[in-house]
Amino acid sequence: MNTPKVAEHIIKWLKEYAENAKVNGFVVGISGGIDSAVTSTLCAKTGLPTLCVELPIHQAQSQVNRANEHIKQLRERFDNVSEAEVNLTSTFEDFKTVVPEVGSSPKVDLALANTRARLRMTTLYYFAGLKGLLVAGTGNKVEDFGVGFFTKYGDGGVDLSPIADLVKSEVYALGEYLEVPESIQKAQPTDGLFGDSRTDEDQIGASYDELEWAMKMQDAGKTVDDFKDRQQEVFKIYSRLNRINQHKMVPIPVCEIPKNLK
Known part of the structure; x- marks a missing residue:
């Protein structure tokens, strides 16, 4: 950088x-x-x-x-x-x-x-x-x-x-x-x-360096089966948090009303 x-x-x-x-x-x-x-x-x-x-x-x-x-x-x-x-x-x-x-x-x-x-x-x-x-x-x-x-x-x-x-x-x-x-x-x-x-690491279960690595791996299309031991554990942590916290990362859902109902 x-x-x-x-x-x-x-x-x-x-x-x-x-x-x-x-x-x-x-x-x-x-x-x-x-x-x-x-x-x-x-x-x-x-x-x-x-x-x-x-x-x-x-x-x-x-x-x-x-x-x-x-x-x-x-x-x-x-x-x-x-x-x-x-x-x-x-x-x-x-x-x-x-x-x-x-x-x-x-x-x-x-x-x-x-x-x-x-x-x-x-x-x-x-x-x-x-x-x-x-x-x-x-x-x-x-x-x-x-x-x-x-x-x-x-x-x-x-x-x-x-x-x-x-x-x-x-x-x-x-x-x-x-x-x-x-x-x-x-x-x-x-x-x-x-x-x-x-600390943040205590709560998350992984350090920021590890999470950065997992983020890059997911962006590269890797899956949990591509890794073993600690890397696999970190990738699982990252993937789980990324999945369950999507509601924070995407716009709030809006119920769009069909025009024929208005």
Whole structure:
């Protein structure tokens, strides 16, 4: 990948899109991870107002520290960057008191994790509406179009996706080129939605490098029978997630009414 040229292309694309949409700039949720760090840096490099919002909900201190380090660095580098913090922990806890009590189970834990992401999306759009900004998505290609590792109408609810055509390794290459803090470049990827130390790899069962490989193999027309041992296991993981999460990756179905019924 020609990293400098890719960065230049995305920055130009972002700026032109915002100008054509007649908005002021961008708002980005900052998690302390590589994807949001790269996205926010690219937005900042457009020269347009870029609002970095930290949205902790029972967040691990290490994630908070990395997010703060990144925002501080961006503000030192770019005059067009501003910041806000909205601690949504109490809002999340209030939500749990008004929904039906269903006890603790994997389904409940997942539903509440997705609720965290949707509360954050709502908050980002509050700022977007208030300041005339676009919500910039932080999903990469493997997450958005490979395994569907995002929350529908949560971190998947955005106005535009600047890095969604880049796999994770390419995002890391951009992060190094854009001088994202080293602590973020070295951190294990995590969505931080469960309030514990589990990583993305813990949840998915495969690393991003393995998922990138499986994505390439599927695109090349390979099947599970073409592989053995760990490769076969990874390909099965990827194929299953790609299949069951198609509802996140394709447009919502619309019931089209036959003209003779109208």
